[in-house]
Amino acid sequence: MTITYAWRGDFEDAAVDALHAEAFGHGPTATDWRARVDRHSLGWVCARRGGRLVGFVDVVWDGGAHAFLLDTMVALELRGRGVGTWLVAVAAEGARSAGCHWLHVDFEGRLRPFSFQACGFRPTDAGLIALG
Numbered sequence: 001m002t003i004t005y006a007w008r009g010d011f012e013d014a015a016v017d018a019l020h021a022e023a024f025g026h027g028p029t030a031t032d033w034r035a036r037v038d039r040h041s042l043g044w045v046c047a048r049r050g051g052r053l054v055g056f057v058d059v060v061w062d063g064g065a066h067a068f069l070l071d072t073m074v075a076l077e078l079r080g081r082g083v084g085t086w087l088v089a090v091a092a093e094g095a096r097s098a099g100c101h102w103l104h105v106d107f108e109g110r111l112r113p114f115s116f117q118a119c120g121f122r123p124t125d126a127g128l129i130a131l132g
Contacts, residue, residue: 001050003078005086007094009046015053023073042067042098045090047074047083054078057087059095059103067095069105088119 016033020026037044040060047055054075061067069091074083092103106126107115115121 003047003049003054003083003086005055005090006046006048007090008043009048011044011046011053011056016056019053019056019073019075020071022076023071042100043091043094045087045094047087049078055083055087057084057091059091061095061098061100065099065101067091067098067100067103069103072105082118084114085118 011033013031013033017028017031020031021028037058042059042061044056044058046053055073055078057072058070059067060070069088072084072087074087088105095103103121105115105119105121106128116123
């Protein structure tokens with residue numbers, strides 16, 4: 001079955017919440033995803049298979065040259081099949097079209113091959129402060 005990708009695609013909060021719970025291993029949170037992306041995001045990418053949301057990535061930005069990927073998620077049964085790579089590619093094109101010059105991402109160590117080899121990110125120095 002074909003998977004379609006849509007920049008700033010329509011979605012239901014419950015579908016993103018369920019996908020996030022599956023991707024990050026927690027229960028439902030009833031997050032208002034629409035309000036979150038409307039307030040903070042340059043855009044987002046939805047991946048659908050047969051009408052079902054099977055992938056999502058949020059693209060936040062600084063209002064200028066920098067965009068950042070957050071909450072990249074793919075349904076468990078479709079991982080390792082290129083869905084995440086396409087989510088990132090569509091997100092990069094959306095950010096580029098909006099005038100951004102840089103796309104940033106952070107990730108867990110186990111995702112290094114996906115981020116560097118599959119998606120084309122380059123290693124950089126970065127810093128992080130845990131706030132809670």
